[in-house]
Amino acid sequence: MESMSWNKLLNNTRLGGRPPKSEIGRSPFHSDHDKVIFSGAFRRLARKTQVHPLATNDHVHNRLTHSLEVACVGRTLGVRVGQELLNQRLIPEQHSAADIGDIVQTACLAHDIGNPPFGHTGEEAIRHWFSTDGGARLIEQLPFYEATDLRQFEGNAQGFRVLTTSEYHPNEGGMRLTYASLAAFIKYPWLAGDALNKQRPIQNKFGVYVSELSLFEEVAKASGLLKLGEGWWCRHPLAHLMEISDDFCYAILDLEDGVEMGILEWDKVFEILCLVLGDDQKNQLLKEIEGMKVGRRLSMVRGKVISAFVDAGVAAFMNNHDAIMSGRVNGLLDLCDSNVRACVSAAKGLARDEIFQHPRKVELEIGAYSTVSTLLNVSCAAALDYVKKGSADDSKTKRVVDLLGLDLSSIDHQSGVTKEYAIIRQVLDYVSGMTDNYAIHLARQFNGLG
Template structure:
């Protein structure tokens, strides 16, 4: 049973291009399925989470991260009476706009695009699902529902002017009410992202040898989880011990979100999705204590993982790849694949050309970007 403030697919605001409804799938199910079948979603398999994709088969990629986020989001949405299908669609799509090499690639591309309006991966995700995916006969993009597009655009909160160029282009055609908060479903997807990456980055960091079980056992929440595992399973083999402990960390964070958000929702008196959007604050949230603990974990990961010497060297190498490719394609767009040249012929200025080059580079996987750089630069 869904709560009254959940997004009801029968009350969806619809799609930019009207379509007949399915006999056996809701509109949000169809959104989720279109995202899963998109080329951009498949390419996440070979895009960095923290480690460059080819550095090890066991590390998370953007694809496995997105699947983990969706799993957490479904659990929380179900506990709160929200629409699980919409929540899952937003969760699966939230990283579609990421460049190769993760945030390092995004930082490099954003700097190169600064004269042309910048680059933002959330806005790029909207651009992908509304324009760059070109498989359907009647429209560009995936023609997702208003609710799914809204969730992708502002799951992290309102988007205030000046809008990222990629988002402004679509907002001129369809008002996503960017200055308000998103639905409860989209807010769940955002917090599920925090839960997933904090947990799996601890796991991947230990696997990579950047820190040890003993190091992370000193962190809040994590330490208590290790202690509980040691109490219940004394002498447990190290890998199983770590897995059991991080499972408990997952559970603690999810339980905190559910308890705090359920109480906040009841207190808010919200009776419709519009009530949630109009509250003026995020209603899906951690407790203050849990958030403080998560901030400690994030600071640890930033220092010991994201800025570790090996990762920093990788960041310098892949930044150079993006910095070499962008100006080369901008100078000589005939180097772009044939399928992209029709768009190039239609542009009228360098800004529009730069946006096409950014679209092309942002869509690359880690592997393809490295191979392209090798082919063009040796």
Template sequence: MNWEELLSLKRFGDTNKRLRKEQNETRLGFEVDYDRIIFSSAFRSLQDKTQVIPLSKTDFVHTRLTHSLEVSVVGRSLGRLTGQKLLEKHPHLRDTFGYQMNDFGAIVAAAALAHDIGNPPFGHSGEKAIGEYFSHGNGKRFKEQLSEKEFQDLIKFEGNANGFKILTENRPGIEGGLRLSYATLGAFTKYPKESLPHKPSKKIGDKKFGFFQSERETFEDVAEELGLTKTREGKDIGYSRHPLAFLVEAADDICYTIIDFEDGINLGLIDEEYALEYLIKLVKDNINTSKYHELKNTADRLAYLRALAINTLITEAAEIFLKNEDAILKGEFHESLFDKSSYEAQIKDIIKISVERIYQSEEVIGKEIAGYRMLSYLLDIYTKALIPEGSEEDSNFTKLVLKSVPQLKPLQESSSVYEKLIGICSYTASLTDGMTVASFEKYTGIKL
């Protein structure tokens, strides 16, 4: 892979090549990507989607929206820092093609801003609820009508693949979705493979999948334009990661490690002094002890340690990336950047506490169970309305459902059962936590 192709400004439907040196410096193409994402309805819906605590009523706990904004800020710094060094190493990118340090920051920032845009309500339990509706629930009835890969898309429903769908899906009058640059789409795709084969290796890019069968051709077009290295031949599609996807992943890792931990402290799920001790271990080589001891308020100490920890990890992630750049460009680097971190032990300790005290807390588990049931119920309602069986075809209830959800009506025209089902799943995933509750209450008549 080479940077000239990887930094492609091409957008869906372009007939002429976009050159970096011809870009308007007041509104660069990669910055346009950021603007299009932040003004999209899919991004706005993240304000009412779970990051740590489902349906949290406290104003200091992160939602998917605030988390995504913070990951984007971290990603921008990480991209700029890395871009500065890459341009020193590859000056022709600047001198011949016109790329600047901020281009790398803008690509990573935009991709990071969108990294959770396809996630269902109620966090990762929402993904599992959708998948298990088809693997263990009433959705099993569609298996014989689908190809193996189509069914795999459903039973292993993946927020990353749904995000790629949202960003690129053709809709009437809106060809190519948000029409982002291919560089940003490449950096967004952490898992550049289809749903099968499932986890064919221990390589980081094979851990999950990044596009549904409905967007297979679109992703192939993006991958070919960017010059991503093929990892599979024949009927199975897979590519090496876009190098900047490692930076997007690192920005996400930094934020959920440090900031979810902070949320746990603010919620009283993690003892303050105990937590501060773990953060100090992470930044002990960079802490200004005299400044730290001047801070008398726990919140101020926490904020200082959080900022220091994020800066420490940004600096190290950039160093690891640059050290391994050649292997990354060859498609031979198969770990996350923080698998190579000198702070790996401290990061694992913090994540372990977060899992035990936050993600597995009684409040989180209870709300995830409720969300699980609600999503399964809604999927049953929507599939019966769009793909009725027997007497269901004449059911007034299913007709009323379709009237109440106009977003599903275009799917009636789809001839393919798969297109209808993946469309239903994508719509259900677009619901916020609150909208899921409201829809469930509307159809059941039960007030939660």
């Protein structure tokens, strides 16, 4: 059976075939990490919803703190797996365990970088607008794959666009990360149209827009991913570690936020998290946290639970190494210890039933639809008028185009997509890049309510 090669999977050449720099004390993969950290798109995650929109409690997670915590777990998983791979002589000796850790950490830092304001509700609001009277008529003449990209807006695919197209060097390689880090970032290596047609393992997720298809194929070939079909490749093995790091953090940190905000009871959360701890460990922990405030209890339990999660993740990866390398694994969590699976499943269920349905959260999310609709109504109308005329004739269109920073000259040089699709992609770069606060501010301004 065909298998991937770690020699190609750890390709440190940068997007576009650019050779990596030789720097003292910093590998190309560590440089990738720094490029993401210093980007404006990453910095704006500080004002984007993780679970609770516009939270006033400073202890509640936003997208930035969540991404940093996922990166910490991912780095540990990567280093641990990297050391096992070295011990078993499965990766070339010129690479270190730290290289694996850096690649996974970079992918984890960037895993939410394409998410719009208001989190998953923002994604749904954009999809809703392009599927209803607001935007449906604007894209009805577009080719199937282009229209599907817009109707199925996806933060994962937008993230790949941020990394490769819109940030740092627009349309000239973006952040110019290494092939290894970019490949490890892609959780769903296929297009929206194919997922919608039920031709891919997951039907409601995709990782690449048609506008970045050629870049995706360049990354896939350079890193030695296995081609499974037209526009479809298997996952990079380290993408599994990025995904499971996110799963682990969701399981713990969503519940922490629920306790912090008074939505969940401590005892219920403690019972779920202790599913991964032995009886002796649990009893010892009960003695240690007795009399502590809830905030301190959470930090005491968190460390032990994450340690158990990491152990399980490393074991699952190494025990299924050959299947992963042949592209036969769709998710690492399903291969973890049963107690870990039960813990993550119970945690997600509790969050879904009691946190995601909280009245204040739902109220703010409903408002997000109006905000996103206003932004897209004004922006897309002006942008398409701009494309149609080749210039911004009337003053309103000119002001909107200038505000969005639209670049018609770059559209003229994009091959394989229509001008209308290319300009709407630029609008979505701007809108999805907004923070929650700025999106609300700008929508009020557009409505004359500033």
